[in-house]
Amino acid sequence: MARPTIWIPRRLSDATLERAQATYECVINWEDGLSSADDIVAMSAQVDGIIPCHSELFTAEVAARLDPRLKIIANHSVGVDHCDLPALRSRGIAVTNTPDVLSDATAEIAMLLMLGAARRAVEGDRLVRTGAWNFWSPSFMVGKQVTGARLGIIGMGRVGRAFADKARGFGMDIHYYNRTRLNPDQEQGATYCDSIESLLPVADFLSLHCPSTPETEGLMNAQRFDQLPDGAVFVNTARGALVDETAMLGALETGKLSAAGLDCFASEPGGNPEFADRENIFMLPHIGSATRKTRDAMGFRALDNLDAFFRGDVPKDLL
Structure with missing residues (x-):
């Protein structure tokens, strides 16, 4: 045969x-x-x-x-x-x-992006790499602390749960939205929110781990970014189509977002050229599963x- x-x-x-x-x-x-x-x-x-x-x-x-x-x-x-x-x-x-x-590998990248965005990794790398680091004071390069902060996760499937496991190592207070509530063994103490709108106001950090479907396209729009706490950090390792990128830029401009960590974009390969000169956007070229x-x-x-x-x-x- x-x-x-x-x-x-x-x-x-x-x-x-x-x-x-x-x-x-x-x-x-x-x-x-x-x-x-x-x-x-x-x-x-x-x-x-x-x-x-x-x-x-x-x-x-x-x-x-x-x-x-x-x-x-x-x-x-x-x-x-x-x-x-x-x-x-x-x-x-x-x-x-x-x-x-690929759950663990993608969750690792989400953690890298969250930490890098929160602690101003793009800006800090540039300062050292270009020889521009010639100053220090207590107010220099102050970022947002991850340990003990509230983490919101949209999509608590395999990758979302793997990311939550890693975030628990930082003592993060985990809240999540999922189409269906997890059983207690899977929740591991995470707080369930029955809507995205009830999750956003408590999310000092927000990470997307849901699939891209016609229903989730543009899920994070201007209205939803505006519901986050001021200075939130946004992470996306799922799909670029989930995010209105213009709205995200607007949230960064107003300070509603202090930073973003992105591994996926509406246009791939290439990404969004408007992001290139923004040091509060930590970007990777869709390598979440690349081990x-x-x-x-x-x-x-x-x-x-x-x-x-x-x-x-x-x-x-x-x-």
Whole structure:
């Protein structure tokens, strides 16, 4: 029996590629460039499955043009906002993702961003790096203390809970909003808020960990930023579409936000050029899951889903 053929449109970890080639006929984009809609459609006639990242866009228009040969899209990501799920399902294409395996790595980045934003890391790095550090006083580089502060989390899924665990090490008072309240074992003493509006006024620090959906697009808008305490710190490691970036800039201008830490943006790659000269925005280029351990785990989880599908089982992460 011929081995299924899969397309890997981005350069995944070496361990993932080695395992994939041992099991499947593979078409691998070794140059790691982006693929257009036409590229995706053309490849769908040549393969049985695809392991895409969030950089490959499966819109309704693309889904309508996919070749019937393609049977499964095993995403190398947790988020699937790059996939029009109803359109793909209507074509009989299975879609999976990779939950569980990147929670800690992403939570680490959220902690880095929160600390860096609160303690003015961008400004401090510039001063030392450029030789401009020639002064000290008790009022120099005073930031916002994390230890003991109130942390608001929107989205208490795997990543949100992993971030809360790490924040407890700083003695933070954790409040959260989630579509459903967690059980007491998962809450671990966190305070549940039954609406975003009831969470925001108590959040000295606010971190987003919810998925990007049509309902959550622009979730943090001017009205909601205005409900935060003055001088709050805002962190986003989820998706850029959750945030009205103009409203966030406005909140930074007025002092409603003292700082922001961002790993994702409305436009990627590239980010928002209006952020570039603002030292109270600590930014990273969407690297929340970028550790060797996590990249291997994500690749293996995608391959586990492919293996299950092609042997006739229901993949563990079928959406």
